[in-house]
Amino acid sequence: MDVTTRIEAAVENAVDKVACGDCPPLMSSAARYAVFPGGARIRPRLALAVATACGDDRPWLTDAAAASIELLHCASLVHDDLPCFDDAPMRRGKPSTHLAYGEPLAVLVGDALIVRAFEVPGEAIKRSDDCRRALDVIRIVARSAGMPRGIAAGQAWELEPTVGVGDYQRAKTGSLFAAASEAGAAAAGHDAEAWWTLGDSLGEAYQVADDIRDVTGNPDELGKPVGRDAELGRPSAVAQYGVGGAKQRLKRLVDTAMDSIPECPGRAELKTEIEVQSRRFLPAELIGHAA
Amino acid sequence: MDVTTRIEAAVENAVDKVACGDCPPLMSSAARYAVFPGGARIRPRLALAVATACGDDRPWLTDAAAASIELLHCASLVHDDLPCFDDAPMRRGKPSTHLAYGEPLAVLVGDALIVRAFEVPGEAIKRSDDCRRALDVIRIVARSAGMPRGIAAGQAWELEPTVGVGDYQRAKTGSLFAAASEAGAAAAGHDAEAWWTLGDSLGEAYQVADDIRDVTGNPDELGKPVGRDAELGRPSAVAQYGVGGAKQRLKRLVDTAMDSIPECPGRAELKTEIEVQSRRFLPAELIGHAA
Numbered sequence: 001m002d003v004t005t006r007i008e009a010a011v012e013n014a015v016d017k018v019a020c021g022d023c024p025p026l027m028s029s030a031a032r033y034a035v036f037p038g039g040a041r042i043r044p045r046l047a048l049a050v051a052t053a054c055g056d057d058r059p060w061l062t063d064a065a066a067a068s069i070e071l072l073h074c075a076s077l078v079h080d081d082l083p084c085f086d087d088a089p090m091r092r093g094k095p096s097t098h099l100a101y102g103e104p105l106a107v108l109v110g111d112a113l114i115v116r117a118f119e120v121p122g123e124a125i126k127r128s129d130d131c132r133r134a135l136d137v138i139r140i141v142a143r144s145a146g147m148p149r150g151i152a153a154g155q156a157w158e159l160e161p162t163v164g165v166g167d168y169q170r171a172k173t174g175s176l177f178a179a180a181s182e183a184g185a186a187a188a189g190h191d192a193e194a195w196w197t198l199g200d201s202l203g204e205a206y207q208v209a210d211d212i213r214d215v216t217g218n219p220d221e222l223g224k225p226v227g228r229d230a231e232l233g234r235p236s237a238v239a240q241y242g243v244g245g246a247k248q249r250l251k252r253l254v255d256t257a258m259d260s261i262p263e264c265p266g267r268a269e270l271k272t273e274i275e276v277q278s279r280r281f282l283p284a285e286l287i288g289h290a291a
Numbered sequence: 292m293d294v295t296t297r298i299e300a301a302v303e304n305a306v307d308k309v310a311c312g313d314c315p316p317l318m319s320s321a322a323r324y325a326v327f328p329g330g331a332r333i334r335p336r337l338a339l340a341v342a343t344a345c346g347d348d349r350p351w352l353t354d355a356a357a358a359s360i361e362l363l364h365c366a367s368l369v370h371d372d373l374p375c376f377d378d379a380p381m382r383r384g385k386p387s388t389h390l391a392y393g394e395p396l397a398v399l400v401g402d403a404l405i406v407r408a409f410e411v412p413g414e415a416i417k418r419s420d421d422c423r424r425a426l427d428v429i430r431i432v433a434r435s436a437g438m439p440r441g442i443a444a445g446q447a448w449e450l451e452p453t454v455g456v457g458d459y460q461r462a463k464t465g466s467l468f469a470a471a472s473e474a475g476a477a478a479a480g481h482d483a484e485a486w487w488t489l490g491d492s493l494g495e496a497y498q499v500a501d502d503i504r505d506v507t508g509n510p511d512e513l514g515k516p517v518g519r520d521a522e523l524g525r526p527s528a529v530a531q532y533g534v535g536g537a538k539q540r541l542k543r544l545v546d547t548a549m550d551s552i553p554e555c556p557g558r559a560e561l562k563t564e565i566e567v568q569s570r571r572f573l574p575a576e577l578i579g580h581a582a
Contacts, residue, residue: 017437017438017439018437018438018439019438020438020439022439022440023438023439023444023447024444024447024448024450024451024454025451026447026450026451027438027443027444027447027450028438031438075402079398079399079402082398084393084394084395084398085395085398102375102450103375104375104376104446104449104450105447105450107370107373107375107376107398108370108443108446108447110402111366111370111401111402111405111436111437111443112437112438112441112443112444112447114402114405114406115405115409115433115436115437115438115441115443116433116437116438118406118409118429118433119429119430119433119434119437122426122429122430122433123430125426128423131422131423131426132419132422134426135413135416135422135425135426138409138410138413138429139410139413139414142406142407142409142410142413143410145402145406146308146309146402146403146406146407146410147308147309147310147311147314147318147319147322147403147406147407148308148309148311148313148314149313150406152318152399152402152403152406153314153315153318153403155395155399156314156315156317156318156396156399156403157315158395159315159317159318159393159395159396159399160315160316160317163315
């Protein structure tokens with residue numbers, strides 16, 4: 001099974017219970033709408049790549065970790081897009097969930113996906129010694145989503161009068177990338193903490209690249225409007241460092257990520273995979289340097 | 292330590308990470324506002340009462356289960372009160388969270404409390420054989436909060452054109468009571484499923500009592516307005532059975548709850564405790580019959 005198929009199957013399996021025949025039908029439909037079709041699924045790809053590099057000896061836990069992280073990511077997009085936050089009309093090239101299904105269902109879909117993210121790892125257990133790993137995955141994912149340094153904290157920093165762009169982006173974006181990396185390692189029975197820097201650096205790189213695209217990108221290709229960060233007075237690497245400075249920061253972050261990869265059976269293959277994935281979000285002139 | 296002190300300490304310990312010095316300060320304050328001062332804390336009381344009846348041999352897991360359930364309950368209140376749902380001005384005798392802190396923080400506080408509810412049981416582990424119990428607590432709590440039959444599903448049924456009052460109330464209210472009962476048993480190493488009926492029946496009883504109070508109650512005593520169910524066209528036991536029929540249903544539910552209590556070391560004390568707690572929400576003329 002190729003990586004894309006495996007990830008979609010894992011996410012499908014996780015969403016099934018949130019969108020089944022016993023569910024309120026509108027909610028069921030809205031939940032699927034929020035998760036499918038996906039974006040680049042870059043976070044579960046990272047979880048899977050790390051688990052694979054670590055041996056992937058419990059693929060069912062790897063799948064659960066990857067799905068859990070993707071559900072949290074989708075939930076955060078649905079809630080971020082709400083009128084009281086970004087009031088975003090489009091997401092992944094189609095109307096955002098609250099525009100398609102109304103605000104109440106958008107709030108509930110986010111809530112249900114968050115809950116489901118924490119239900120999936122426990123359900124995946126097949127052997128008694130999986131318990132410890134499943135709990136590690138839950139702990140890692142919870143830390144990346146909540147307070148004081150997860151996605152919810154990142155979003156909440158937007159509501160404060162002052163915030164450093166580093167803290168903000170680390171919480172809002174980096175945290176889930178760090179969790180993807182750590183949870184992939186934990187699912188495969190490796191020391192999660194050693195994998196934090198990889199995800200943290202890639203997450204900040206991804207956010208910086210997004211900030212750059214928000215200024216220089218094409219809205220048709222992105223599937224969402226550009227110029228929103230400045231419009232919303234949002235902390236942004238471009239606002240802080242300028243476009244040139246942001247690109248240099250991006251390059252350094254990808255280098256840091258590559259250098260941080262711990263010793264593991266599949267280290268070389270993982271480096272190649274990260275190089276390939278990074279090309280998706282690196283500005284063209286940086287490709288080659290960053291690898 | 293008496294029960295009230297123990298529950299407040301458990302909830303305080305759980306909220307601490309959502310409202311600490313590293314958190315965005317407004318969010319931190321809003322999170323505490325949503326959880327303290329509490330209402331009757333009837334769900335964590337039930338969890339604690341069941342765990343105690345089952346021997347309470349891992350009090351740290353019992354505390355985590357009780358706190359987890361209370362955080363989910365508080366999160367659901369904050370989200371239910373949002374303008375896109377009930378648009379409730381008051382909760383627990385003070386302005387609802389979105390009125391006090393704004394809608395964005397109310398959405399985020401709900402999200403962060405949900406996440407925290409799933410982080411707490413894993414953090415509570417002290418012995419290696421606690422893992423299985425903590426995962427059971429997480430599974431039980433997740434099922435009660437999400438889809439297809441948890442609080443989120445209950446709330447989503449309000450948005451469907453038709454729904455039976457039983458299914459609706461079971462999901463919206465009963466589910467968390469059932470989880471309190473089951474999680475209390477699981478924390479103490481007992482078979483959770485055997486305790487489902489107790490919580491489910493008490494939960495429906497509590498909701499029916501709430502429906503009756505919504506028609507007959509005093510808004511000053513309740514700390515919230517009355518007549519909201521009819522105003523919102525909400526499914527309600529009173530709308531379905533009339534006030535008299537609803538009271539009869541309430542009595543039967545409390546009887547079912549009492550009869551369902553499985554054999555356990557503290558069965559007699561638990562019956563007494565439930566009798567005492569039921570008096571808090573039973574209409575005066577039913578007290579005595581129901582016990």
